[in-house]
Amino acid sequence: MRATDLVLVLTFGLGLTGCFSPDVSGGPSATDGAPPQADGPGRVVDAAPPPIDACRSCAEAVAAFRFQGTVDDEIAGHHGNQVGAGLAFVPGRAGLALHLGDDASYVHVPDSDTFDLTAGRVSLWFRLGDTPTGDLGLLSRDANGTEQGGHFNLRVGHDRRVVARIQQQSSPTIEVYRCSTTTIGDNAWHQVEVEFGPGGLTMWVDGAVAGGTSWTDGGGQAHDCAGAWTGGMAGNNNPLVLGALTVTSSEGTGLPVVAVATGVDLDDVELWRLP
Numbered sequence: 001m002r003a004t005d006l007v008l009v010l011t012f013g014l015g016l017t018g019c020f021s022p023d024v025s026g027g028p029s030a031t032d033g034a035p036p037q038a039d040g041p042g043r044v045v046d047a048a049p050p051p052i053d054a055c056r057s058c059a060e061a062v063a064a065f066r067f068q069g070t071v072d073d074e075i076a077g078h079h080g081n082q083v084g085a086g087l088a089f090v091p092g093r094a095g096l097a098l099h100l101g102d103d104a105s106y107v108h109v110p111d112s113d114t115f116d117l118t119a120g121r122v123s124l125w126f127r128l129g130d131t132p133t134g135d136l137g138l139l140s141r142d143a144n145g146t147e148q149g150g151h152f153n154l155r156v157g158h159d160r161r162v163v164a165r166i167q168q169q170s171s172p173t174i175e176v177y178r179c180s181t182t183t184i185g186d187n188a189w190h191q192v193e194v195e196f197g198p199g200g201l202t203m204w205v206d207g208a209v210a211g212g213t214s215w216t217d218g219g220g221q222a223h224d225c226a227g228a229w230t231g232g233m234a235g236n237n238n239p240l241v242l243g244a245l246t247v248t249s250s251e252g253t254g255l256p257v258v259a260v261a262t263g264v265d266l267d268d269v270e271l272w273r274l275p
């Protein structure tokens with residue numbers, strides 16, 4: 001186990017059940033309950049409420065989870081599996097949202113080669129509820145270490161800052177973070193968007209660029225949030241997990257999960273391919 005992941009294990013051990021809820025709209029979204037409709041090149045419109053910002057040059061919708069009573073993908077059949085008995089569908093920002101009710105329940109989406117985005121965009125909406133202390137895993141396509149390339153995860157950190165991490169198989173391992181400067185402490189809907197690839201790595205929270213320069217994890221280790229990076233998710237054969245992190249899992253399994261986002265509501269999780 002790498003030192004970084006060991007720190008994360010320790011962090012999660014202290015606060016195993018985190019949760020929050022996301023909303024993705026800064027880009028292409030589809031209207032809840034209706035099939036996605038193209039609105040210009042590669043864009044899908046979210047009818048209500050309107051997206052915070054427009055999709056930045058998206059080329060193709062890869063997956064979209066609206067949680068209208070299911071954990072199905074409405075783009076290409078990358079349907080999720082409900083793990084645990086604590087998931088529920090509750091009134092969300094548009095239609096229903098997914099509520100993560102306990103520390104053993106999350107969504108597991110089997111791996112797909114179409115998730116191996118060289119240039120891509122991940123976005124979602126979340127709402128913190130009665131969340132425990134510790135990290136709250138929003139989305140993870142990760143595993144312990146970096147045996148495979150392109151590991152990615154997105155969380156609300158122990159300090160309630162929004163943090164994205166991407167890793168690359170290398171020697172030594174390349175790890176690049178993006179982190180918000182503001183903290184999320186309310187029970188309102190927030191959107192996080194991350195774009196990666198040749199155009200660089202950028203994260204937006206509620207439409208504003210997340211401009212933190214460093215983030216200290218729950219284990220006390222500081223991480224650079226301003227490093228340049230142009231890699232993507234290529235080479236990653238891990239499942240897509242929603243509502244937890246998989247930073248200690250075995251490659252390709254998504255197990256075990258940590259930092260389950262207990263108490264968080266999630267909505268409009270979207271993956272896009274960028275040109």
Ligand SMILES: [Ca+2]
Binds near residue numbers: 093
């Ligand atoms: Ca929804």
Ligand SMILES: [Ca+2]
Binds near residue numbers: 144145146167
């Ligand atoms: Ca990893």
